[in-house]
Amino acid sequence: MNLTELNRIATAMVAPGKGILAADESSGTIKKRFDAIGVESTEENRRDYREMLFRSKEAMSRYISGVILYDETIWQNAKDGTPLVKLIEQNGAIPGIKVDEGTQALPMCPGETVTVGLDKLAERLQKYYERGARFAKWRAVIDIASGSDGRGIPSMTAIGVNAHALARYAALCQAAQIVPIVEPEVLMDGDHDIDRCYEVTSRVLNKTFQELRVQRVALEGMVLKPNMAISGKKCAKQASVGEVAEKTMRLLKACVPAAVPGIAFLSGGQSDEEATAHLNAMHKLGPLPWGLTFSYGRALQAAPQKAWSGKAENVTAGQHAFSHRARMNGLASRGDWQSSLEQKAA
Numbered sequence: 001m002n003l004t005e006l007n008r009i010a011t012a013m014v015a016p017g018k019g020i021l022a023a024d025e026s027s028g029t030i031k032k033r034f035d036a037i038g039v040e041s042t043e044e045n046r047r048d049y050r051e052m053l054f055r056s057k058e059a060m061s062r063y064i065s066g067v068i069l070y071d072e073t074i075w076q077n078a079k080d081g082t083p084l085v086k087l088i089e090q091n092g093a094i095p096g097i098k099v100d101e102g103t104q105a106l107p108m109c110p111g112e113t114v115t116v117g118l119d120k121l122a123e124r125l126q127k128y129y130e131r132g133a134r135f136a137k138w139r140a141v142i143d144i145a146s147g148s149d150g151r152g153i154p155s156m157t158a159i160g161v162n163a164h165a166l167a168r169y170a171a172l173c174q175a176a177q178i179v180p181i182v183e184p185e186v187l188m189d190g191d192h193d194i195d196r197c198y199e200v201t202s203r204v205l206n207k208t209f210q211e212l213r214v215q216r217v218a219l220e221g222m223v224l225k226p227n228m229a230i231s232g233k234k235c236a237k238q239a240s241v242g243e244v245a246e247k248t249m250r251l252l253k254a255c256v257p258a259a260v261p262g263i264a265f266l267s268g269g270q271s272d273e274e275a276t277a278h279l280n281a282m283h284k285l286g287p288l289p290w291g292l293t294f295s296y297g298r299a300l301q302a303a304p305q306k307a308w309s310g311k312a313e314n315v316t317a318g319q320h321a322f323s324h325r326a327r328m329n330g331l332a333s334r335g336d337w338q339s340s341l342e343q344k345a346a
Helices: 003-013 027-036 043-054 057-062 084-090 121-131 156-175 196-216 241-256 271-281 298-306 314-331 340-344
Strands: 019-023 064-069 094-098 103-105 113-115 134-140 179-186 262-265 291-296
Touching: 003 064, 003 094, 003 179, 003 196, 003 262, 019 043, 019 298, 027 043, 027 084, 027 298, 043 057, 043 084, 043 298, 043 314, 057 064, 064 084, 064 134, 064 340, 084 094, 094 196, 113 134, 113 156, 113 340, 121 156, 134 156, 156 179, 179 196, 196 241, 241 271, 262 271, 271 291, 271 298, 271 314, 291 298, 298 314, 314 340
Parallel strands: 019 064, 019 291, 064 094, 094 134, 134 179, 262 291
Antiparallel strands: 103 113
């Protein structure tokens, strides 16, 4: 393991003014999104859509540091035969790959899941590295709910097994000279308030870093992709932008060692503008011990998907929409975003 090189890549992934495009939707997820815009989810349409994004020169070269790809995409070539990974590299961004294989029900823990995919991961990582991937992503999913047996979810069992899997994945990545994005996502789907999210996320992060140390993962060669401390979608009282920023920063400073080069937030179901506003507000709170940016999927892609709608004549409009969202989040990752900039673009 060359830790100096891993650290260089991790630092580049969270460079000021840039963030990570999560274009790693599974076939099922992208079908739902294509259904919403009336586009058939064929391999060719998925390729054309992602090629449109990766050829958005302004967005990719100025505001995107890296792209998380799905297994199908990393092996695809553009219409002219250029590998899609090369399009990403040509714009100065770093190709990455989602390597987890989704979730399965966790035995003895009703309503909870564990992320799988460690079997043969070492061999897969070697092939991805040869293809050009220099970082990877593994997502653990932690729900907040009340269990049917009266005990709350998440259980420490679910937190523990998912943290252990994240750490084993991260160690395998570093052994393969690939930077791991460690993504323990506490879902915002419930009716819990921001303080409940804070408490659960604190437990999840503390356990994750404990397991990372046990597996001898070098913190200098990884990137953390957490949720924000935020109210559940169904909570009657939604926390303000300022409260989300303040509590998220307090949480991360308490749980994330300064050795970690950077933190790239997931959007987790927030609207485009909410995700941007929250990130911007965090940068207003003073100096931070690590780089702080975005690793958004839907919050970067909803607008370009709608503008494109599967039509070749709409590619320019789709790229314009993508560049706008990338620029807004790039500004937010420096604390320079203002809501008035959204109105100007509209």
